[in-house]
Amino acid sequence: MLRFSTAGESHGEALVALLSGMPAGLAIDVEFVDRELWRRQQGYGRGGRMRIERDQAHILSGVRHGKTIGSPIAILLANKDWQNWTEALPVEEGDPAKHKRVASPRPGHADLAGALKYNFCEARYVLERASARESAARVAIGAVAKLFLREIGIEVLSHVVTVGAVTLPEPVAWEKIRALHEHDEVLLNCADAAVEQRMKEEVDKVLKTGDSLGGVFEVVAYQVPPGLGTYAQWDERLDALLAAAVMSLQAVKAVEIGAGVAAAFAAGSTVHDEIGYAAKSGFTAFSRTHNNAGGIEGGISNGEEIRVRGYLKPISTLRRPLQSVDFETREPVKAAYERSDVCVVPAAGVAAEAMVALTLARCALDKFGGDSMTETVRNYRGYTEQLKNY
Ligand SMILES: Cc1cc2nc3c(=O)[nH]c(=O)nc-3n(C[C@H](O)[C@H](O)[C@H](O)COP(=O)(O)O)c2cc1C
Numbered sequence: 001m002l003r004f005s006t007a008g009e010s011h012g013e014a015l016v017a018l019l020s021g022m023p024a025g026l027a028i029d030v031e032f033v034d035r036e037l038w039r040r041q042q043g044y045g046r047g048g049r050m051r052i053e054r055d056q057a058h059i060l061s062g063v064r065h066g067k068t069i070g071s072p073i074a075i076l077l078a079n080k081d082w083q084n085w086t087e088a089l090p091v092e093e094g095d096p097a098k099h100k101r102v103a104s105p106r107p108g109h110a111d112l113a114g115a116l117k118y119n120f121c122e123a124r125y126v127l128e129r130a131s132a133r134e135s136a137a138r139v140a141i142g143a144v145a146k147l148f149l150r151e152i153g154i155e156v157l158s159h160v161v162t163v164g165a166v167t168l169p170e171p172v173a174w175e176k177i178r179a180l181h182e183h184d185e186v187l188l189n190c191a192d193a194a195v196e197q198r199m200k201e202e203v204d205k206v207l208k209t210g211d212s213l214g215g216v217f218e219v220v221a222y223q224v225p226p227g228l229g230t231y232a233q234w235d236e237r238l239d240a241l242l243a244a245a246v247m248s249l250q251a252v253k254a255v256e257i258g259a260g261v262a263a264a265f266a267a268g269s270t271v272h273d274e275i276g277y278a279a280k281s282g283f284t285a286f287s288r289t290h291n292n293a294g295g296i297e298g299g300i301s302n303g304e305e306i307r308v309r310g311y312l313k314p315i316s317t318l319r320r321p322l323q324s325v326d327f328e329t330r331e332p333v334k335a336a337y338e339r340s341d342v343c344v345v346p347a348a349g350v351a352a353e354a355m356v357a358l359t360l361a362r363c364a365l366d367k368f369g370g371d372s373m374t375e376t377v378r379n380y381r382g383y384t385e386q387l388k389n390y
Contacts, residue, residue: 001021009129010134012079019073020072023070023372027147033143033144036143038055042189044200045206099124102123103326122327130250132351135351145361154364159176160345162216163213169195174305211319217346220307221357222305224306225301227387228366237298241359242306258293310349312344317337317338
């Protein structure tokens with residue numbers, strides 16, 4: 001089974017990601033992994049940190065002579081900012097006078113709940129791990145999952161649907177999303193340039209006022225064969241796995257598959273994707289009138305594009321802070337502020353791509369098995385042949 005975990009704090013020495021269960025013989029393109037890391041650092045509305053760091057994957061294990069060898073893959077991402085934090089966050093006891101306390105919890109962040117849970121008298125250690133810096137580690141191993149999926153024809157990308165009050169009015173075709181990713185500059189990763197400008201104006205407004213914004217991204221998985229995931233057991237349903245994977249990202253507060261939200265308010269006759277048998281391409285000749293199901297029915301991929309949306313709450317660190325309480329005195333004070341992003345929808349989309357890719361890779365390996373890529377790809381081809389002859 002494909003499994004992964006991460007370690008590391010926002011201002012610690014490094015992040016580490018561990019991925020096990022990847023078959024042997026998968027070619028690893030480190031430049032691709034680094035480009036994915038770069039993509040996570042882009043977007044209008046990011047904080048100062050993105051200017052001081054350019055993440056680079058340092059592969060410690062599991063890859064030799066450019067290919068996976070079936071053993072666990074460990075990837076290290078150095079935190080360049082660590083050099084400024086060695087005295088504030090030492091592994092050893094250090095000098096308490098040099099610690100950087102977070103004296104008043106930020107509403108919306110993990111500060112208060114984390115301090116209560118772990119019995120800390122302030123929130124420094126809480127935000128160090130709760131911070132979305134951690135998502136960089138997921139993007140590194142998500143890139144490995146993407147390379148795996150490519151071998152069986154699957155691609156995963158995202159685009160931005162909403163920033164603040166501005167929303168793309170129309171669904172976006174895969175080809176447009178793919179074209180968006182050829183750009184070497186990322187503004188808000190929106191497929192419509194005019195709408196993207198209006199999104200930028202939304203960010204400009206909160207930059208001026210010291211506020212923050214949320215939004216919606218959509219992850220699209222292209223050429224997923226029918227048959228990943230199953231209704232047979234609750235925790236094997238693909239929709240449930242994807243929802244948990246995307247919801248696990250920092251600041252994501254709702255996840256939608258296909259047109260899930262609008263579907264709840266509409267009649268069945270307008271929602272369900274009627275079935276025909278005239279498709280000229282795809283895994284079978286079965287065709288659909290539209291894809292409101294977002295590529296999943298009964299917890300199983302149905303051969304259409306998988307579309308998953310993540311809804312982000314606004315960033316909780318505000319330059320014009322909200323009301324809070326001092327951890328020590330319990331007196332009313334403004335919430336703590338330290339350098340922060342004001343809008344992260346494009347970056348969250350990239351992190352969600354990683355989570356979707358890791359989930360699909362896990363389900364693909366559950367279905368096709370294999371300890372080497374030769375075996376996995378052979379099994380995949382055998383299955384797609386079976387679908388053609390269905
Ligand atoms: C890519 C990304 C970057 C983020 N950057 C910040 C940030 O700079 N400041 C901040 O307060 N929150 C940021 N967040 C959100 C917090 O990490 C998140 O709100 C916090 O950990 C509490 O978790 P929760 O919102 O899931 O409850 C970011 C989230 C993502 C996905």
